[in-house]
Amino acid sequence: MHRLFEVLAEQDYVVMLTDGNGVALDFRSNVFTFDACDAAGVLPGSMWMEETQGTNGVSLCLREQRPVSVVMGDHFASSLETVSCTVAPIFGGTGEIIAVLNVTTLRPSDHLAQAIVRNIVSASARRIENLYFDRRNADNFILRLSKHNDFCDTAAEVRVALDATGHIVEATPSAHLLLRNRALPLIGQPLSSVQGMEAWLDAAAQPTAALDTVNGRVYLRMEENRRRASSVASPLRAQRPGNEIASARPSLDELIGDDEGIRESTEIARRLVANRVPILLQGETGTGKSALARAIHMDTGGDDAKFVSINCAAITAELIESELFGYRPGSFTGASRQGFRGRLLDADGGMLFLDEIGDMPLGLQTRLLQVLSDGEFVPIGATRPVRVNFALVAASLHDIPQLVREGKFREDLYFRLAGATVRLPALRERDDRHHLFEQVFKQAAQNARKRTPCIDEQARRALSAHRWPGNLRELHHAARFAIAVDTDGVIGQRDLPPPLNAHGGTDMSATGRGRRNAIETALERSQWNVSEAATGLGISRSTLHRQMRALGIDRPDDEIAPT
Incomplete structure (x- = not known):
C-alpha cells in the first residue's frame, strides 16, 4: 500500500484498503488531502457497502469482482460527486474476495485518466494477492506463471500451489482461467493433467521452458518448498499421466538391454539424428519410445538443446495444425490476440518428437512432408514462409507400413521418416x-x-x-x-x-x-x-x-x- 501511495501521492491520491465486506481497514493520505478525506468520510472504519453509501467503487468491485472505476458524478451520494475512485479486488484461497484496494483522487478527473490508474491499482492488488498466496502455501511448492521470462514483476504472474505428489492444492483465480483443462477443476488434479503441461515437464530443466495456452505463451518457474525443501521430493518427480513416474522413466540401458539388434539400430539412429535425418520408433505402448527419443536427444544435443514433444493422438484434428504450425493474430475465431509461434518454431535448432504420428490427419501429413522437404512453412494467417531446422523423431504403436497399405498414412512421408526404424520389442x-x-x-x-x-x-x-x-x-x-x-x-x-x-x-x-x-x-x-x-x-x-x-x-x- 505504501509503495502504491508513493507513486500516486503527488497527484493527491488517497490509498485505502477495505476488507471483503467493504469496511476500511487501512488508509494513506498526505497532509493536503486529509481534511477533505475526513469531510468525505474516506477514513479507516468507514463502511462502503452499497446499502450504506449507494453506488461507489468498493461496493461495485465487490459485486462485479473485477477492477472498476467510479468517476465523480457516477457516484450515488452527492458528497462524493467531486471525487473519483478506482478499485481492484484481492482474492483469497477459496476464490472469495478478502480485500479491496482503492485509490481516490479529489481532483477533477475523467474515465480515460482512471483507466490508466486502474492498471496501476490492479497490478498492486495482484502483488498483494500473490504475496498472501505465497505465505499461505509456505509448506507447499509454488509454480509461478508469467508472460515474461525474467519474472521481474510479480504483478504479471499467477500462482499454483502443489503438494509433494505434484497435485494442485490451490491456485489464484487467474491461474484457473489460464490453465483450466476443459471442464475439469484444477484443485485436486495432478499438474500433468493440465493440457500442455506434460510437454513443459519434459522441458522444465531449461531456463526458458514455456507453456502455450489459448491466451498466449506463458513461462513457468518452480519455487521449492521453503520449510521442508530438504525432506520433500520435488513435484516435478511426481505422478505423470498414465500413472507414469518421471523419475522412473526407463533408462537407455533398460531400453537397449542385451539385444544387439536394438543396440545396432540405436547407434544408426543417433548418427542420423545428429545429421538431421528423421527416424521412426515403433513399439507397443510402454516400451519406451518417448524415453529413447529423449535419450538420443541428450546424446546428440546435450542439456541445452531444445526438446519439443507433441502427442498427435492427444490433440484434436481441429487444433493440431495450429499447435504445430502456429498462427498470426486474428487468423480464426478464438485465436489468441498475440498469435502463437507453433511447436515447429519452438523446436528450431533442437529436436521435435512427434509421438503417435500414425494418428496425424492425412492433410496435415502433407504439410509436414513439405516442411521436411523445403525446411520452411507458412503459419496460419501469414503470407511469408518461415525457415526451420530441427531433428525429427517420430513414433507410433501402430504398424505404419500397414497404415500406408490401408491408405491412412502417406507413403512418401513414411519413406521420409523411415531413414532408420528402431523397433522396441515388447517386454x-x-x-x-x-x-x-x-x-x-x-x-x-x-x-x-x-x-x-x-x-x-x-x-x-x-x-x-x-x-x-x-x-x-x-x-x-x-x-x-x-x-x-x-x-x-x-x-x-x-x-x-x-x-x-x-x-x-x-x-x-x-x-x-x-x-x-x-x-x-x-x-x-x-x-x-x-x-x-x-x-x-x-x-x-x-x-x-x-x-x-x-x-x-x-x-x-x-x-x-x-x-
Missing part, C-alpha cells in the same frame, strides 16, 4: 527380461530409500508368466507397488499388484485379500494419508478411494489425516 518378447526385473526393482527400492529386496521364487514365476501389456511402464508400476507394501525385505507374490498376484493358481478371493493387504499396509505406512498412500501404490487418489470402498476399508475412528 514379454525380451530374452533379458529376468535381468530387467532385478534392475527395475532395485531402482524402485533406491527411489524409496529402502534396501534392495529379494524376489522369491513364487513372485519370479508370476513376473515371468505375466504378458506385460503395459511393458516397461507397467513393470515400473509393479515394482513401486511391491516396494511400497513390502514389510520384510522379500518380495512375494502377495506383494505384487493385481493381476500379478493372481497367477500361480490363486483364486479371486486370494487376489482380493492380496489387494486389501497391500492397500491397508500402504495406508498404515502413511498414517492413513490417502494421497501419500496412493503415491506409494502408484495409483491416483480417486482410484485408491474407489478400491477402498469396493473392499470395505474404512479409516479407524482414531485416525485423522488428510485425504
Whole structure:
C-alpha cells in the first residue's frame, strides 16, 4: 500500500484498503488531502457497502469482482460527486474476495485518466494477492506463471500451489482461467493433467521452458518448498499421466538391454539424428519410445538443446495444425490476440518428437512432408514462409507400413521418416527380461530409500508368466507397488499388484485379500494419508478411494489425516 501511495501521492491520491465486506481497514493520505478525506468520510472504519453509501467503487468491485472505476458524478451520494475512485479486488484461497484496494483522487478527473490508474491499482492488488498466496502455501511448492521470462514483476504472474505428489492444492483465480483443462477443476488434479503441461515437464530443466495456452505463451518457474525443501521430493518427480513416474522413466540401458539388434539400430539412429535425418520408433505402448527419443536427444544435443514433444493422438484434428504450425493474430475465431509461434518454431535448432504420428490427419501429413522437404512453412494467417531446422523423431504403436497399405498414412512421408526404424520389442518378447526385473526393482527400492529386496521364487514365476501389456511402464508400476507394501525385505507374490498376484493358481478371493493387504499396509505406512498412500501404490487418489470402498476399508475412528 505504501509503495502504491508513493507513486500516486503527488497527484493527491488517497490509498485505502477495505476488507471483503467493504469496511476500511487501512488508509494513506498526505497532509493536503486529509481534511477533505475526513469531510468525505474516506477514513479507516468507514463502511462502503452499497446499502450504506449507494453506488461507489468498493461496493461495485465487490459485486462485479473485477477492477472498476467510479468517476465523480457516477457516484450515488452527492458528497462524493467531486471525487473519483478506482478499485481492484484481492482474492483469497477459496476464490472469495478478502480485500479491496482503492485509490481516490479529489481532483477533477475523467474515465480515460482512471483507466490508466486502474492498471496501476490492479497490478498492486495482484502483488498483494500473490504475496498472501505465497505465505499461505509456505509448506507447499509454488509454480509461478508469467508472460515474461525474467519474472521481474510479480504483478504479471499467477500462482499454483502443489503438494509433494505434484497435485494442485490451490491456485489464484487467474491461474484457473489460464490453465483450466476443459471442464475439469484444477484443485485436486495432478499438474500433468493440465493440457500442455506434460510437454513443459519434459522441458522444465531449461531456463526458458514455456507453456502455450489459448491466451498466449506463458513461462513457468518452480519455487521449492521453503520449510521442508530438504525432506520433500520435488513435484516435478511426481505422478505423470498414465500413472507414469518421471523419475522412473526407463533408462537407455533398460531400453537397449542385451539385444544387439536394438543396440545396432540405436547407434544408426543417433548418427542420423545428429545429421538431421528423421527416424521412426515403433513399439507397443510402454516400451519406451518417448524415453529413447529423449535419450538420443541428450546424446546428440546435450542439456541445452531444445526438446519439443507433441502427442498427435492427444490433440484434436481441429487444433493440431495450429499447435504445430502456429498462427498470426486474428487468423480464426478464438485465436489468441498475440498469435502463437507453433511447436515447429519452438523446436528450431533442437529436436521435435512427434509421438503417435500414425494418428496425424492425412492433410496435415502433407504439410509436414513439405516442411521436411523445403525446411520452411507458412503459419496460419501469414503470407511469408518461415525457415526451420530441427531433428525429427517420430513414433507410433501402430504398424505404419500397414497404415500406408490401408491408405491412412502417406507413403512418401513414411519413406521420409523411415531413414532408420528402431523397433522396441515388447517386454514379454525380451530374452533379458529376468535381468530387467532385478534392475527395475532395485531402482524402485533406491527411489524409496529402502534396501534392495529379494524376489522369491513364487513372485519370479508370476513376473515371468505375466504378458506385460503395459511393458516397461507397467513393470515400473509393479515394482513401486511391491516396494511400497513390502514389510520384510522379500518380495512375494502377495506383494505384487493385481493381476500379478493372481497367477500361480490363486483364486479371486486370494487376489482380493492380496489387494486389501497391500492397500491397508500402504495406508498404515502413511498414517492413513490417502494421497501419500496412493503415491506409494502408484495409483491416483480417486482410484485408491474407489478400491477402498469396493473392499470395505474404512479409516479407524482414531485416525485423522488428510485425504
